[in-house]
Structures are given as C-alpha cells and as structure tokens.
C-alpha cells in the first residue's frame with residue numbers, strides 16, 4: 327500500500343517501466359513513507375500479473391510470497407537495529423544475520439550500520455539467476471547506513487550491474503552517501519506532502535492536533551504520527567513549556583517530573599530546543615518547533631550568546647555520558663539549572 331500523497335510519484339515512476347533503471351535512489355525527508363513506497367514498488371516489480379499502472383495484484387504467487395516475506399527474488403538489506411521494519415522481507419537477509427547471531431553476543435546493542443557482510447551476501451543473490459524468471463529486487467534501507475566498506479562493496483556491484491537485478495536505495499540523508507554511489511543511481515526525489523493532505527491523513531489516523539504535530543515533525547506525516555503516539559507526549563509538552571519559560575524554568579519540577587525518563591530522550595528534546603533558540607537568533611526561523619516561534623524569539627532575545635554557546639557544549643558533553651547509570655533526577659536538575667543560567671539576570 328502506498329500513502330495518498332504518493333500516487334503522483336507512483337504514476338510518474340511507471341513511465342520508467344519500459345527502461346527500468348538498474349538502481350533507483352528514492353530520497354526525501356524522514357517520515358514521509360519512503361520505505362513503504364519502496365516496498366510496494368518492489369512488490370509491483372515482482373508481481374506476475376500487475377495492473378496497467380504497475381500496482382501489484384496482491385493475489386499471484388509472487389505477491390503471496392512477498393507479503394509472507396519469502397519471495398526468493400527479493401532481498402531487503404537493513405541494519406540489524408531496524409530488522410523489524412523489513413516486515414515483509416524480515417526473513418530475507420538471514421545469511422548475514424547468522425554471522426551476528428552467536429548466542430553469547432546477544433547483549434550487545436544491535437548494529438545501526440549496514441555492514442560489508444550484508445552487501446557481500448548480495449553477491450551470491452546476484453550471482454544466481456532469477457527463481458521465477460522475472461526481475462530480482464534488492465532494497466537497501468536506509469542507504470546512509472552503509473558503512474564505508476559496505477558502500478565500496480556495493481559500488482562494485484553498481485558499476486557492473488548484474489542483468490535482471492534492480493536496486494532500490496532509500497535515503498533521508500543523500501549528503502551522507504558516497505557521490506560515486508549517487509552517480510550510479512537514477513535519483514528520485516520524493517517531496518513532503520502538502521500540509522493539508524498530511525493533516526487530513528493524520529486526522530484520519532485519530533490524531534487530535536494534526537497541524538501542530540506536523541510542524542514539529544517538519545511536515546513529515548509519519549514522523550508526526552510517531553510523536554502523537556509517543557507515550558511520553560505529556561512529559562515532552564511539559565518539558566517544552568518549561569524550556570519556553572526561559573529564565574523562569576523550574577529546574578526542580580523538571581527533575582521531579584522527568585526522573586523516570588531515559589536521559590538521552592530528554593537530552594534530545596533539550597538539544598532540539600537549543601538548536602531552535604540559536605536558529606531563531608541567527609536565521610530568524612526555528613526548525614523543530616515553529617509552533618513555539620514566539621517563545622523562541624523571547625528566549626533568543628534574552629539569552630546571553632556566549633552562555634548559550636557554552637551551555638550547548640555542556641549538553642553535547644552530557645550526551646557522551648548519557649548512557650552511564652547516573653541519577654537521572656540530579657542530571658535533569660543540573661541541566662535545567664544550567665539552562666536558566668543562559669538568560670541574562672533579570
């Protein structure tokens with residue numbers, strides 16, 4: 327299934343069908359549904375009786391396998407940490423999972439990178455012919471997760487594309503891709519949906535403040551939905567209200583109310599807020615909290631620039647030790663006392 331705001335992209339892409347590029351790079355902001363779009367595209371390419379507009383039929387053997395995650399001509403390559411997102415293709419990359427699957431290592435955090443073993447695993451896939459006599463499709467998500475070694479290995483494959491294999495690369499950060507990879511792909515920018523379309527969709531999902539959350543999410547509807555469903559939403563709103571109070575921020579209430587939250591989560595809110603105070607000051611336009619533009623303007627006007635810079639550095643340092651078992655309440659008190667300190671004495 328694709329989202330309502332993607333039908334135009336879908337229609338235009340079908341014009342490539344006669345000369346389908348061996349590598350397509352779908353890129354655009356995070357949270358606009360690029361992965362779902364790419365998965366649907368893959369199913370459409372593999373479907374054995376697609377509709378005239380490239381829509382997969384949903385009923386043929388290929389579609390059935392695809393939805394069960396075991397189409398033999400499909401591979402989804404994601405970082406270990408995102409394996410769950412492969413949904414339909416969860417089983418696809420079992421070869422590389424095995425290498426990481428030693429029972430004794432289960433305690434380490436799952437990798438956020440696409441590793442070279444995963445790309446090497448693709449070589450075998452590309453080396454054997456199609457099982458169903460049609461295309462073979464490789465999905466890489468997110469392409470910016472390819473580490474250097476993996477990117478270089480992929481580059482070799484893209485330079486000598488195996489016949490009948492289509493690569494779908496999906497990225498929210500093309501600036502982090504090797505230029506040589508980008509140049510081997512047909513680029514396909516996917517735009518952020520119109521606010522009214524995105525708001526309507528959010529409302530249909532039962533979101534109560536579509537416009538506000540959409541702004542916080544930079545116009546990306548899926549990111550806005552994630553914010554709406556965030557179990558910590560009330561505490562996030564509380565924190566933003568405290569930050570908006572500038573010099574009147576109640577550091578002890580912050581410590582009291584936020585103490586059960588993971589330190590990295592609160593640090594993330596704080597960092598985005600500080601970013602926006604700075605952005606308001608330098609560019610006159612916040613990035614994350616346009617809905618709080620008035621408060622940000624107030625904060626930007628009364629903050630001492632040197633103190634703000636020092637404090638931002640201190641918060642960055644705190645991020646480096648954020649996973650250490652510190653007393654969260656004390657950490658938060660100290661952080662928010664420090665925050666008050668960036669405002670000139672009133």
Ligand SMILES: [Zn+2]
Nearest residue numbers: 373383386389
């Ligand atoms: Zn089908």
